Amino acid sequence: MCTSPGVAYDLGYHVVWCPKYRRPVLEGRVKDRLEELIRAKADEPGWEIVALEVMPEHVHLFVKSHPKNSPSYVANQFKGFTSHHLRAEFPHLRSPLPTLWSRSYFVATVGAVPAETVQRYIDTQDERPSKGGGRA
Template sequence: MVVCVGRQVTAGAGGGRDLSCRVVWCPRYRRAVLAGLVRDRLDSLLREKCAWHDWLVMALGIEPEHGHLFVKAHSLHAPSYIANQLRGFTSHVLRAEFWQLWSRLPTLWSRSYFVATVGAVCADTVRRYIDTQNERPWRGAVTR
C-alpha cells in the first residue's frame, strides 16, 4: 500500500475526487521541433489552456521530441478529452505562429498519445519522474 502525503482530494456535490493524469505526446515523425521559442511558447500555451479549464498543472516537461504533462483535472473530463484539448489547441496556435512547423510537418502532433491516470502512485513520484528526464544516464546530452 502506498501512502501519499499531502494528497489533495476535491469535494463536490455527492462525493470527492482526485483525478490526476499523466499525458505524453510526440510531434509527427518524432521530429525534434520542440526547442527554443517553440518550447517556451508550448509551455505557456499548455499552462494557459489548463488554467482556462481550471486544471492544475502539477508538472510539465518538454523535451525536443516529446512532452510530459502531469495535470489534476475535474472528474467530468475524461483523460482522452484532456489530451485532445491540449493537443488541438497547441497545434492550432503553434502552427499559426511558427512557419517552420508548417514546412517540416504535415500535422504537428502524432495521432497517438499516452494517458494514464495516477491512482496508487504519489503525485510526488510522477513529478520527480518528469523533472528528472534529463538526468537519466542512458540519455544523451539534450540541447535546448
C-alpha cells in the same frame, strides 16, 4: 483533494505526446511558447498542472482535472489547442510536418503510484540519457 457540488475527487493524469515523426522541434522559442500555451489551456477549465517537461521530441504533463473530463478529452484539448497556435505562430512547423502532433499519446491515471513519484519522474526527464529510438 478537490470538491465540487456532490463530488470529492483527486484525479491526476500523466500524459505524454510527440510531434509527428517524433521530430525534435520543441526547442527554444517553440518550447517556451508551448509551455505557456499548455498552462493557458489548463487555466480555462481550472485544471491543475502538477508537473510539465517539454523535451525536444515529446511532452510529459502531469495534470489534475475534474472527473467529468475523460483522459482522452484532456489529452486532445492540449494537443489541439497547442497545435493550432504553434503552427500559426511558427511557420517552420507547417512545412516539414503535415500535422504538429502524432495522433498517438500515452495517458495513465495517477493512483497506482504516489503523485510525488510521477512528478519526480517528469521533473527529472532532462537528466535522463536519451535511449535513441525509444517511444514516449
